[in-house]
Amino acid sequence: MTDNSLSVRESVGTAPAISIRGVTKRYAGATNAAVDSLDLDIAQGELVVFVGPSGCGKTTTLRMINRLEDPTAGSIHVNGTDVTEIDPAELRRSIGYVIQQGGLFPHQSVATNIGCVPRLLGWPKARIRERVEELIELVRLDPDLLDRYPSSLSGGQQQRVGVARALAADPPILLMDEPYSAVDPVVRAELRHELRSLQERLAKTIVFVTHDIDEAIDLGDRIAVFKTGGHLAQYSVPTELLARPDSQMVEDFLGADRTLRRLSLLTVTTAQLEPATATTPPLTIEASFSLRSTLDALLANATDLATVVDLDGSVLGVITLDAIAQIASGDPDSEPVRPWAAPRRKR
Amino acid sequence: MIAAQGPDSLIWWDWVGRHGDEILHKTLEHIYLTAVAVGIGLILAVMLSVCALRFNWTRSPIVWTSGALYGIPSLALFGFLVPITGASVLTAEIALVSYTLLVLVQNLLAGIEGVSPAVRDAADGMGYTASRRFISIEFPLALPQFITGLRIATVTTVGLVTVAALVGHGGLGDFINDGLKRNFSTPIMVGVIGSILLAVIADAAFVLLQWLTTPWLRRARR
Amino acid sequence: MNSLKDLIDFLATWSNWTGPNGILIRTFNHLAISVVAVLVASVIALPIAIVLGHRRKGGFVAVAAANLGRAIPSLAILALALPLSIKYGFGLGAAPTLVALVILAIPPLFANTYTGVASVEPALVDAARGQGLTEWQALRQLELPLSAPFLMTGVRIALVQVLATAALGALVAFSGLGSFIIEGFAQFDDGKTLTGALLTAVLAVSAESVLSRVQRRLTPWVDEYQ
Ligand SMILES: Nc1ncnc2c1ncn2[C@@H]1O[C@H](COP(=O)(O)OP(=O)(O)O)[C@@H](O)[C@H]1O
Numbered sequence: 001m002t003d004n005s006l007s008v009r010e011s012v013g014t015a016p017a018i019s020i021r022g023v024t025k026r027y028a029g030a031t032n033a034a035v036d037s038l039d040l041d042i043a044q045g046e047l048v049v050f051v052g053p054s055g056c057g058k059t060t061t062l063r064m065i066n067r068l069e070d071p072t073a074g075s076i077h078v079n080g081t082d083v084t085e086i087d088p089a090e091l092r093r094s095i096g097y098v099i100q101q102g103g104l105f106p107h108q109s110v111a112t113n114i115g116c117v118p119r120l121l122g123w124p125k126a127r128i129r130e131r132v133e134e135l136i137e138l139v140r141l142d143p144d145l146l147d148r149y150p151s152s153l154s155g156g157q158q159q160r161v162g163v164a165r166a167l168a169a170d171p172p173i174l175l176m177d178e179p180y181s182a183v184d185p186v187v188r189a190e191l192r193h194e195l196r197s198l199q200e201r202l203a204k205t206i207v208f209v210t211h212d213i214d215e216a217i218d219l220g221d222r223i224a225v226f227k228t229g230g231h232l233a234q235y236s237v238p239t240e241l242l243a244r245p246d247s248q249m250v251e252d253f254l255g256a257d258r259t260l261r262r263l264s265l266l267t268v269t270t271a272q273l274e275p276a277t278a279t280t281p282p283l284t285i286e287a288s289f290s291l292r293s294t295l296d297a298l299l300a301n302a303t304d305l306a307t308v309v310d311l312d313g314s315v316l317g318v319i320t321l322d323a324i325a326q327i328a329s330g331d332p333d334s335e336p337v338r339p340w341a342a343p344r345r346k347r
Numbered sequence: 348m349i350a351a352q353g354p355d356s357l358i359w360w361d362w363v364g365r366h367g368d369e370i371l372h373k374t375l376e377h378i379y380l381t382a383v384a385v386g387i388g389l390i391l392a393v394m395l396s397v398c399a400l401r402f403n404w405t406r407s408p409i410v411w412t413s414g415a416l417y418g419i420p421s422l423a424l425f426g427f428l429v430p431i432t433g434a435s436v437l438t439a440e441i442a443l444v445s446y447t448l449l450v451l452v453q454n455l456l457a458g459i460e461g462v463s464p465a466v467r468d469a470a471d472g473m474g475y476t477a478s479r480r481f482i483s484i485e486f487p488l489a490l491p492q493f494i495t496g497l498r499i500a501t502v503t504t505v506g507l508v509t510v511a512a513l514v515g516h517g518g519l520g521d522f523i524n525d526g527l528k529r530n531f532s533t534p535i536m537v538g539v540i541g542s543i544l545l546a547v548i549a550d551a552a553f554v555l556l557q558w559l560t561t562p563w564l565r566r567a568r569r
Numbered sequence: 570m571n572s573l574k575d576l577i578d579f580l581a582t583w584s585n586w587t588g589p590n591g592i593l594i595r596t597f598n599h600l601a602i603s604v605v606a607v608l609v610a611s612v613i614a615l616p617i618a619i620v621l622g623h624r625r626k627g628g629f630v631a632v633a634a635a636n637l638g639r640a641i642p643s644l645a646i647l648a649l650a651l652p653l654s655i656k657y658g659f660g661l662g663a664a665p666t667l668v669a670l671v672i673l674a675i676p677p678l679f680a681n682t683y684t685g686v687a688s689v690e691p692a693l694v695d696a697a698r699g700q701g702l703t704e705w706q707a708l709r710q711l712e713l714p715l716s717a718p719f720l721m722t723g724v725r726i727a728l729v730q731v732l733a734t735a736a737l738g739a740l741v742a743f744s745g746l747g748s749f750i751i752e753g754f755a756q757f758d759d760g761k762t763l764t765g766a767l768l769t770a771v772l773a774v775s776a777e778s779v780l781s782r783v784q785r786r787l788t789p790w791v792d793e794y795q
């Protein structure tokens with residue numbers, strides 16, 4: 001392995017990107033374990049969200065993956081290699097790490113910040129510069145910002161720089177610890193959207209920590225709900241989590257409107273559509289609408305029928321309140337569809 | 348002089364014993380010189396701070412001037428003063444007072460300006476007049492910072508009084524000066540230990556004062 | 570006004586500038602001993618302060634150093650250094666002065682450097698480790714540059730204090746700018762006294778302003794950062 005390559009590479013095949021086995025973490029002097037016999041596999045290319053109340057061990061788990069903390073017991077493998085066999089600094093250079101407000105170095109320009117890991121890896125200057133310019137475009141920042149200091153950027157811009165820095169050496173894995181908690185809700189939604197599309201383009205394995213269940217549902221391919229004491233309460237895809245919470249704790253955590261939330265993850269076409277008849281209902285719904293928006297439209301128009309049309313206007317069928325109710329009351333295996341994924345799917 | 352210990356010894360205790368009255372007298376003089384300097388400094392600093400807060404344009408000249416005074420080495424300041432005011436108590440006090448100003452003004456301003464705008468707003472919202480607000484809200488909140496300033500000024504002055512021995516009014520510093528002139532270590536030790544003790548006691552006294560006057564800052568016992 | 574005339578007369582006499590007790594040599598002595606004292610004190614204080622700051626351990630030492638530096642009068646340190654210096658055969662003049670100046674310079678250097686390194690946000694150091702910086706790299710590339718303003722403040726305070734106290738070195742027969750003042754007092758020579766006072770003050774004030782400027786030049790991000 002040469003000096004300027006990453007120690008962790010994407011492995012071929014279907015082995016999990018990260019595998020956590022029987023991991024317990026007890027901080028010195030603490031009576032209770034921060035993380036308690038945790039078993040968790042994270043598949044290649046998946047965006048997994050750790051969610052749960054504050055203090056339940058999400059950050060600790062994340063930090064054990066890149067060895068900012070070492071487990072008291074158990075083992076962690078990244079792409080098949082036990083992390084304790086890799087030098088911590090080297091391991092971390094091959095795993096992107098993003099924290100709140102990006103954790104940017106205030107005394108370095110944006111460009112220097114982004115080039116941090118490539119510099120550590122000894123890349124030549126020209127290549128670093130080139131990579132930095134590539135990244136700034138990838139995270140949709142104005143190249144004029146490259147020579148500015150982080151403190152002169154907005155929260156959202158800082159966060160984008162943080163992501164660019166984490167991606168600089170093209171690591172296969174990205175760890176993100178509550179990266180958006182200091183950003184206002186509008187920018188937050190935008191950043192989430194961008195992260196999602198970034199992940200679909202780059203196929204990174206991303207572990208994302210948040211305490212916000214909405215953020216988790218919005219982002220995650222798979223969600224790990226932690227409960228106090230460092231236990232894993234449930235690990236499922238969002239729709240299943242919403243349809244079948246394992247325990248009272250998860251149910252409470254999901255909130256009273258979990259059914260509506262699940263409907264917002266499903267498009268109208270996942271429901272059983274009735275064949276269109278000669279007299280189609282006057283209310284029309286586009287196929288990319290979520291079931292929740294459809295329900296909203298039906299209620300607002302005091303009707304129980306609507307015509308579902310394709311983007312080009314051709315009629316696909318008729319959606320009924322009954323069909324939505326059927327989905328709402330069960331059928332957890334229906335595939336989640338996200339608003340931003342919908343256009344891709346059309347192509 | 349007959350030594351109780353060998354001539355090598357840094358301190359001859361029988362000398363100390365024989366000069367008990369003088370030591371007491373010089374200690375009191377030291378305290379007096381310090382108290383007068385800090386007292387006058389305090390009055391001036393309060394006036395200057397009020398002026399700086401009331402008339403904003405006077406703020407930087409006031410801070411700048413007290414900073415410049417503070418920056419002049421003590422011996423140099425005595426050097427400037429002696430040709431004018433001679434080797435007198437006045438010279439000593441002018442120098443000592445001028446060193447207290449910066450610390451006191453800075454801490455007064457920082458204390459009052461550090462009162463959170465929310466607290467100020469709340470007071471205004473409840474109908475406090477500006478002077479009422481100053482007396483019952485801003486001043487008490489600025490008190491810890493203010494006492495910190497007093498503490499630093501006092502401890503520094505205790506040390507500087509020793510230098511005033513050069514103009515003949517140095518409290519315990521007179522022992523140091525005397526010892527240096529005669530190359531005799533016993534009075535040096537008496538002056539050094541005495542002035543350090545005074546500084547430490549003054550420091551502790553202010554810590555206590557701060558604790559007593561700011562009950563809201565005490566950490567609640569579990 | 571008479572004193573002012575004395576001052577001008579003294580400065581206008583060429584022989585007061587040259588010779589073994591002239592303005593030139595005494596200014597040089599004064600500056601040289603101060604710079605050497607700060608350098609020696611830095612070599613002693615900085616490594617310990619940096620290591621303790623990096624580990625965020627021993628904050629009480631920094632606080633104690635700052636308080637002690639204030640509580641011990643500089644004249645007392647100088648006066649203490651004299652009998653010790655004589656006892657151990659280093660004699661009068663430069664040796665006890667240097668010792669006193671070094672001791673005097675340590676507390677501000679130590680306290681400011683420690684505070685600077687220890688006050689770098691832990692989350693930031695953590696982010697640096699998370700990017701794969703080693704401890705040494707995190708110290709070199711992050712903590713030291715970020716604490717540079719504090720470190721420079723320490724150097725500035727130490728140097729200004731040392732320059733002021735070097736004048737008092739005249740009391741232990743060190744031939745610096747303070748000697749003009751002490752001799753002027755003894756000889757009732759206002760011109761000489763004022764010359765010493767003026768040069769000592771100018772030296773201290775210029776050191777302060779030069780170092781402030783250097784500090785700002787070295788840390789361009791500070792205005793925006795804080
Ligand atoms: N460095 C540490 N030393 C001691 N205890 C810690 C440390 N970091 C976290 N903890 C404790 O471990 C538990 C889990 O913390 P953390 O992993 O940060 O939770 P989360 O990220 O889910 O909020 C908490 O009880 C917290 O107080």
Ligand SMILES: [Mg+2]
Nearest residue numbers: 058059060178
């Ligand atoms: Mg956390």
